[in-house]
Amino acid sequence: MEVNPLNIFFVKSDSKGDRLLFRYPYTTENKDESKQKKFGRHNPYAINSAEDLLQNSQSQTSNICKGQLSGFTDEMLSTLFAVKAELCNRKFELKVNDVRFVGHPTLLPYRTNKDDTAAMILINIVFALQASASHSIVKCYYDLSKRLGKALRHEEKRCSYLTEEMKIMLAAHDEVSALDSEINSGENDDEEENSRHSVSSTTYSMDNRTNNVPKSAFHLILQRSSLARSMKSVFEELSSTGIVQVRINKWVLLSFCLPHKAHQIHNRGSIIEPETIDKCVQRLRPYHGILLMVNPNDLLASIPLDGSPALLRLIKLYSPLKSLQTLAIEADLTLTQAFQLTGHLVYWAKATVIYPLCEGNVYVVAPGANIHINSPLVDEFTKEFPGLCLLQMLSEFSLPAPLWYVSRGAWGARCGGRPARLVAWLLRRRLLLQLHTYVQFNSPHCPHWPRHPHAQYDGKEYFCEKHDSYYQSNSVSFSSLNQVQLNVPEPVEPRESINTFPDSDEDYPTQNNLNQTDFSHTKPIVIESEHTKYDKFHEVDSANHSFDDGIDVVDGLLKPNVNGCDYDTTKKIQKKVQGNSVDSGISNNLNGNGINGTENGHVNGHTDTKDMDVKSLPSRLSDLSLKESDNVINRDTSSDEDKFESDVDVSPRLRNAHATTNGTEKKNGVSLNLKLQSEMSFQSPTVWSAPAGCDAADACRVPSDPPTTESLLDTFTAEERAVLATMPASENPGDLLLLAQLHKKGYFRGEQHLEEIMFMENVSRSQLMQLLDKFKDVLITFETEDPAVAMLYPY
Amino acid sequence: MMDGNSKYYEGCGQEGPIRCIFLCEFHHTAGPRITCQVPENYISKDIFDTVSHYIIPKVQLQRCTLTVTLLGSKILGFPVRIDNKKYARNAYYFNLCFVCDAWARTVHLEPLVKKLTEYLLSMELETEWLSKQSMSGDAKALNSLMQQVMQDINSRRMCTLTVGTTTTHLTVVRVNSDPAPVKDHQVPVFLYSRQSFVADQWDLTTNQILPYIDGFNHVAKIASLTDVEISLVRACVQNLVYYGVVTLVPIFQYCAVYSATPKLRQLTRCVGLQRQCVEFCARSPRQLPKVSDLFRMYAGMSYGSTVRDLCRRMRPQELAINERKLVLFGVLEGLIRRVYKFPVTLHNDNASLRSEHSQCIARTYNGLVCLDELCCQGGLTASQLEEQLERDSDVIFIVK
Known part of the structure; x- marks a missing residue:
């Protein structure tokens, strides 16, 4: 295992010179073994390579022998680790063949015996690792060395701990060497010479000497010195669990975790780097939950007395059924705090991130799951759940089905109808992986997707780094593989087109066929004046918006932060529209009109909902619908007309719903949520969408721009509307509006799964499923894992 | 120095250029010192003094590859000692060191340092070339040799040195961990264009199997098609995998099940990926499929539905999609993964x-x-x- 340390060294260097005071482990393999190694595996048929042109050419390539360090003498190491003063207090990294030494040389003042004049001493606690260990492992070891150095500096300052310990160690060294030279001095000289000169010798001169006498110096030190014992336990804890909890001098508590190792306690063979955990924490959302890997009571007991009370509360209230948001509210934490604590727990391998357990979850067997028939998991499982067989259980998860469906099977009854514990067990071992359904809005006539998802590339197309470079270098791997050399088309504007599916020739407008086809049905390319026109509308928009705000404040129904969340979404839309108009060439001069009209509509909508005055609606709406229909006529897609009218008619109701959702007083929400949680312990945690959640979600999405307001349907481009109009489902205005609303908020970009939409938007699963079914021509669903959760899985 | 660039941090795993090459000797009176350095004064005297005992180390560390990371740079060396009465103090110590930035990966340079050192060593043993160079004061030949190594390795990753009648070749070889053993049912696919593959560089067996590596033939089939022993094919393919020429994908079958990965959403936004996908998955170059259809196909891949089911449902031939290539592209780009x-x-x-x-x-x-x-x-x-x-x-x- 490249994660484990090979050795730990403690070196000092002061005015009296450098010395390796302690190392662990210090026993080496006995000489028989090393001899065996030399002669044992010698192929009698091998040709002796007598062709050694170079002098003493048997150069050594490995310093690791049977998992232990070999080929270094203590004197040599101490000179290597006793660095010059210029290199102190910074990272020390030295690689010799396949061994990497890492440490943090610490320079500290210490009191010499009698006079109080402080001399400087350098100590270096060095870890020897396999050179193949990744950089993040090395970094962790460096950090540990640094912390040990700091702890020692502190203890030296407080009570001269280091001085005392060093005295003990030096005394033991002197004692042994004195004893040694008394007993057999002559004998060992040769051997020592040997081991010094032949590098391949696997014995240490120090140990050679001490092998003959009953005690080695390091053995003595280990008995006498508490510091040596601390180092020993550091080494042993690193090798066994990766979690170090050592009290230096019974005073300074040193807690350290090597996540690469610690995560292997629960899942052998999975190496999780701290960088992965950071990334995972960044992607955490309020609907995520945590699953503790250990018993919560044990965890509580293992937390030191000065542990954060927030963490304690979180663990006490923990349940795998709760979302982080619920936990945060219950434990009286902010969401960010809850995220940080989660990251902390994950780092220390105490928890993993999941989507809270609920019966609607779909699980499949994880690709990296260990399903060997003799794996220890099989026995562990049978011990935990008598009468059940792990492999049989896993085969039940071969098809993606909701948990309630799976648990109706044979085993459901046997585990007492409570599959939560069982699934939690399987999730802890990373045997199961949850699948989510993602939805992608597909505008059939516009193959040019990238414009939709984010408007953040102002007129530029988005390339991910990899493919960008492909195109830059013009060496397209796949086209060449395909033996086809196509001219890579330049970005082309999507054309507005008719409702029916055109010939497939046309629908991917490469430059070539664009040149061939007539432009009769494409609109002229954008003119500069259009742009300025939009700028004007901008100003109007912002003015309107501020007015909007005013209303909110007066009415006091909507909280400011709720509004802010509205803001974000509208901003986004505005940006999108702008993007469309400026660079996409959907530049019908009526669009401006449209914006104007719909904007009115939006403001109206707001006021209406707030006043709950539905009666005043029709007049204004008719106004709006007139404008809209104008639009539509000019666009030659007259079929849109009634659709739009009907939409607008309905909008207030839905808006109303939306507003109340967002506007719910937080306290109400809390109590409601708590109640719900306590009542239905095994329910989906998607009860309401709190402002905090919205904020968090919105903040993740898109950078903001000057805000405007837009009608919901304007989130669709003209072609999309045309296509929608042809669908029978659009007849039902309620469905259409829900679609538009969700689309507007960006839920149909394949980034948020159904559960997230349910959580954020307070819609029920059945509502969503119906919607997906009705609009299945434009909504493509795909099932895959949540990347934030899947990150912690081994692949 | 590229310290300011955030892309290059310690542990980023990228290779960096050689910043400096120097030769260090143990002078019988002055101790360790730099004889010759390219470019001049990259490693200053002060820095050298602090690290010199890692460059001319104690006896036991002779002939070990040493890498020391200090003060923002990485120094690679292979210290050598020649015992001979003719030298002052009866021994000649030298070390030829490469200096790189601290963030750079340097494992691949280690064999290079070793080989170059051994080249210098043999020249020293035969003609005392090195010690004469250092005696001469300006060490012109050595200087130009190091200059050449640095330039050629940084630009072309290979270098041919000729001094007098001797020649040596240096090449940077990527150091990868050994690839997993190749299994009979796996399918090798070229990762880059077949045209840029220089056939002369490879052995005869590899050349024999090359035409059959088309992304659809599995190892066992290649073996039978080429009439090459299957273990040889495995070895060749493994070798190609090591050098990153091919990668292995699961065999295409209509009864196979694939599942979309989170990376699939890349297809909805990266134009480059879309174009590649469209070009690659087309049945014929004249009729290109639609991105949305391709996406729909990929999205339809989930646990429990085989490629056959998908083809029945979506009818890829009518959409101008070659479903084999579709699957191959998806696997190569990580848009889908095989469910076994x-x-x-x-x-x-x-x-x-x-x-x-x-x-x-x-x-x-x-x-x-x-x-x-x-x-x-x-x-x-x-x-x-x-x-x-x-x-x-x-x-x-x-x-x-």
Whole structure:
């Protein structure tokens, strides 16, 4: 295992010179073994390579022998680790063949015996690792060395701990060497010479000497010195669990975790780097939950007395059924705090991130799951759940089905109808992986997707780094593989087109066929004046918006932060529209009109909902619908007309719903949520969408721009509307509006799964499923894992 | 120095250029010192003094590759000592060091340093070239040699040195961990254009199997098509995998199951990926499929639905999509992943009893071998094998 340390060294260097005071482990393999190694595996048929042109050419390539360090003498190491003063207090990294030494040389003042004049001493606690260990492992070891150095500096300052310990160690060294030279001095000289000169010798001169006498110096030190014992336990804890909890001098508590190792306690063979955990924490959302890997009571007991009370509360209230948001509210934490604590727990391998357990979850067997028939998991499982067989259980998860469906099977009854514990067990071992359904809005006539998802590339197309470079270098791997050399088309504007599916020739407008086809049905390319026109509308928009705000404040129904969340979404839309108009060439001069009209509509909508005055609606709406229909006529897609009218008619109701959702007083929400949680312990945690959640979600999405307001349907481009109009489902205005609303908020970009939409938007699963079914021509669903959760899985 | 660039941090895993090459010797009176350095004064005297005992180390560290990371740079060396009465102090110590930035990966340079050092060593042993160079004061030949190494390695990753009548070749070889053993049912695919593949660089067997590596033939089939022993094919393919020329993908079958990965959403936004996908998956270059159709196909891949089901439902031939290429592209780009089916023998008491009696009939499946591999071993079709296994009540399937 490249994660484990090979050795730990403690070196000092002061005015009296450098010395390796302690190392662990210090026993080496006995000489028989090393001899065996030399002669044992010698192929009698091998040709002796007598062709050694170079002098003493048997150069050594490995310093690791049977998992232990070999080929270094203590004197040599101490000179290597006793660095010059210029290199102190910074990272020390030295690689010799396949061994990497890492440490943090610490320079500290210490009191010499009698006079109080402080001399400087350098100590270096060095870890020897396999050179193949990744950089993040090395970094962790460096950090540990640094912390040990700091702890020692502190203890030296407080009570001269280091001085005392060093005295003990030096005394033991002197004692042994004195004893040694008394007993057999002559004998060992040769051997020592040997081991010094032949590098391949696997014995240490120090140990050679001490092998003959009953005690080695390091053995003595280990008995006498508490510091040596601390180092020993550091080494042993690193090798066994990766979690170090050592009290230096019974005073300074040193807690350290090597996540690469610690995560292997629960899942052998999975190496999780701290960088992965950071990334995972960044992607955490309020609907995520945590699953503790250990018993919560044990965890509580293992937390030191000065542990954060927030963490304690979180663990006490923990349940795998709760979302982080619920936990945060219950434990009286902010969401960010809850995220940080989660990251902390994950780092220390105490928890993993999941989507809270609920019966609607779909699980499949994880690709990296260990399903060997003799794996220890099989026995562990049978011990935990008598009468059940792990492999049989896993085969039940071969098809993606909701948990309630799976648990109706044979085993459901046997585990007492409570599959939560069982699934939690399987999730802890990373045997199961949850699948989510993602939805992608597909505008059939516009193959040019990238414009939709984010408007953040102002007129530029988005390339991910990899493919960008492909195109830059013009060496397209796949086209060449395909033996086809196509001219890579330049970005082309999507054309507005008719409702029916055109010939497939046309629908991917490469430059070539664009040149061939007539432009009769494409609109002229954008003119500069259009742009300025939009700028004007901008100003109007912002003015309107501020007015909007005013209303909110007066009415006091909507909280400011709720509004802010509205803001974000509208901003986004505005940006999108702008993007469309400026660079996409959907530049019908009526669009401006449209914006104007719909904007009115939006403001109206707001006021209406707030006043709950539905009666005043029709007049204004008719106004709006007139404008809209104008639009539509000019666009030659007259079929849109009634659709739009009907939409607008309905909008207030839905808006109303939306507003109340967002506007719910937080306290109400809390109590409601708590109640719900306590009542239905095994329910989906998607009860309401709190402002905090919205904020968090919105903040993740898109950078903001000057805000405007837009009608919901304007989130669709003209072609999309045309296509929608042809669908029978659009007849039902309620469905259409829900679609538009969700689309507007960006839920149909394949980034948020159904559960997230349910959580954020307070819609029920059945509502969503119906919607997906009705609009299945434009909504493509795909099932895959949540990347934030899947990150912690081994692949 | 590129310290300011955030892309290059320690541990980023990228290779960096050689910043400096210097030769360091142990002078009999002055101690360790730099004889010759390219470019001049990259390593200052002060810095050198602080690190000199890692560059001219104690006896036991001679002939070890040493890498020391200090003060923002990495120094690689291979210290050498020549014992001979003719030198002052009866020995000649030298070390030729490469200096790189601290963030750079340098493992691949280690063999290079070693080889170059051994070249200098042999010249020193034969003609005392090196010690004469250092005596001469300006060390012109050595200087130009180091200059050449640095330039050529940084720009072309290979270098040919000629001094007098001797020649040596240096090449940077990528150091990768050994690839997993190749299995018979796996399919090799070229990762880059076949045209840029220089056939002369490879051995005869590799050249023989090359034309059959088309992304669809699996190893066993290649072996039978080329009439090459299958273990040789495996070895060749493994070698190609090591050098990153090919990668291995699962075999295409209509009964295979794939699942979309989170990376699939890349297809909705990266234009470059879309174009590649459209070009690659087209049935004919004249008629390109639609991105949305391609996406729909990928999105339809999930646990429990085979490629056959998908093709029946979506009719890719009408959409101008070549479904084989579609799957290949998806796997290569990581948009989809293969979902394997593993037969597992349950540990019943009966089973163990029976296996004692008739071991060859009831074969145990330990959960490590997927159906593909079994089919390939037994020369059965997937449906035949599945039928056969389903009759065995002790065998269950786990899909992952």
